[in-house]
Amino acid sequence: MEIYAVKILDISEEELDKLSLLIDSEKKYKIKKFINKKDKIRTLIGEILIRTIIVENLKINNRYIRFNKNQYGKPYLKEYPSFNFNISHSGEYVLCAVDDKPIGIDVEEVKPIECEEIAKNFFETKEFEYIINQDLKFQLDRFYEIWTLKESYIKCCGQGLSIPLKSFSIEVNQYENIKVIGNNEYKEHTFKLFDIELGYKVAVCSLNKEISKNIIRLDQNCLISKYIGSNL
Ligand SMILES: CC(C)(COP(=O)(O)OP(=O)(O)OC[C@H]1O[C@@H](n2cnc3c(N)ncnc32)[C@H](O)[C@@H]1OP(=O)(O)O)[C@@H](O)C(=O)NCCC(=O)NCCS
Structure with a gap:
């Protein structure tokens, strides 16, 4: 990769x-x-x-x-x-x-948006809770991480927004341990977040077990x- x-x-x-x-x-x-x-x-x-x-x-x-x-x-x-x-x-x-193997990548420029409202309306409940349970100053970053991770998953699957955003959930424990759950089961996809520059979030989703470090x-x-x- x-x-x-x-x-x-x-x-x-x-x-x-x-x-x-x-x-x-x-x-x-x-x-x-x-x-x-x-x-x-x-x-x-x-x-x-x-x-x-x-x-x-x-x-x-x-x-x-x-x-x-x-x-x-x-x-x-x-x-x-x-x-x-x-x-x-x-x-x-x-x-x-x-x-x-199939791969998805998403980069987003972090902009000051009403992330709580958007997450409530478009993300799965656990993702919303993960974001709002963070210290206020980290919420926007966590929101964009979930956003890019969700988008990278959708892009890896290649089915665009025909996959409803609430039909699967990204679970983030640590950066090295990101998983996706759909239909009550963990999928085999692997994820990684990258810090490319302050003000940007990048996520990669792969069907391979390893994702490039660089x-x-x-x-x-x-x-x-x-x-x-x-x-x-
Ligand atoms: C088109 C979509 C795949 C990505 O859109 P996007 O995030 O605006 O665009 P990105 O810059 O990340 O990706 C665009 C590239 O993805 C590729 N692409 C297009 N359709 C795709 C699909 N179904 N699956 C994977 N990749 C696709 C193309 O190479 C495209 O490049 P091009 O525009 O230069 O031709 C689709 O998922 C979408 O419309 N998303 C809307 C964004 C959104 O509402 N996200 C909610 C937050 S989770």
């Missing part, structure tokens, strides 16, 4: 257009439709990141990479069932996890140069 992170930098409209030429038309259209430039950059960098990883790992030329999507939108490579990946972006970060950080400009190089 490898986990990659790119901290995004601004990209000129001209370069955005140029780089978009190297990806498939559906993604290109999605990027074009975004009004917010950061949304464009995050989505483009996510695409460049996974394409660069595929070119390096699977030795496929970028122009032959074709993503399929399951009915809930999770992208995958049809001809490489043991190459699993998942992308997440938020704030200044784009992350991608790659593994030989995140590989890539510089955006180096990534773009490598990507352009692999397309020559």
